[in-house]
Amino acid sequence: MALKNPYEKYQNNAIMAARPEELTLMLYNGAIKFINQAKLFMDEKNIQKSHNVLMRAQEIIAELNATLNMKYDISKNLRSMYEYILNRLMEANMKKDTTILDEVLEYVTELRDAWQEAIKIPKKK
Numbered sequence: 001m002a003l004k005n006p007y008e009k010y011q012n013n014a015i016m017a018a019r020p021e022e023l024t025l026m027l028y029n030g031a032i033k034f035i036n037q038a039k040l041f042m043d044e045k046n047i048q049k050s051h052n053v054l055m056r057a058q059e060i061i062a063e064l065n066a067t068l069n070m071k072y073d074i075s076k077n078l079r080s081m082y083e084y085i086l087n088r089l090m091e092a093n094m095k096k097d098t099t100i101l102d103e104v105l106e107y108v109t110e111l112r113d114a115w116q117e118a119i120k121i122p123k124k125k
Contacts, residue, residue, distance in 0.1 A: 021115075021118075021119040022119070024064070024115060025112065025115055025116060025119065027060050027063060027064055028060075028064075028108060028111060028112035028115060029112065030056070030057075030060050031057045031060040031061060031064075031108050032105065032108055032109060032112060034053040034054065034056045034057035034060070035053075035054075035057050035089075035101055035104060035105045035108065036105070037049075037050075037053040038050045038053045038054045038057065038092070038093075038101055039098045039101050039102075039105075041053065042096050042097075042098050042101075043098065047096065050093070050096065051093060054089055054092065054093040055093075057089055058086055058089050058090065058093075061082050061085050061086050061089065061108075062082075062086060064078075064082055065078075065079060065082035065083065065086070068082075078111075081107065081111070084107075085104055085107055085108065088100050088103065088104045089101075089104055092104065
């Protein structure tokens with residue numbers, strides 16, 4: 001697969017070299033980016049672009065949900081949260097409602113910030 005530009009190559013290398021916890025952080029950041037883009041596209045009345053980026057945000061949340069390890073209690077709570085976020089993203093996409101996106105953005109940002117702090121804690125051996 002030939003990459004089109006140096007930034008794409010750098011980004012691909014960063015993903016390939018990332019630890020699993022860093023990949024999760026990248027997914028959260030991607031979801032935040034796409035939700036913010038959707039808000040801008042909705043404000044511009046660009047229905048197709050808002051739909052496209054919301055679909056990408058939904059794919060990210062679905063991936064986070066699918067990769068949960070259900071042997072941990074927190075995963076049950078996260079599953080409920082991800083399902084709620086997915087439903088709200090779909091609703092925002094159908095209604096083109098930025099108010100819903102503001103709500104979802106707050107949740108995803110809180111999850112990202114908590115994850116960012118959690119990966120800073122050294123693992124006990």
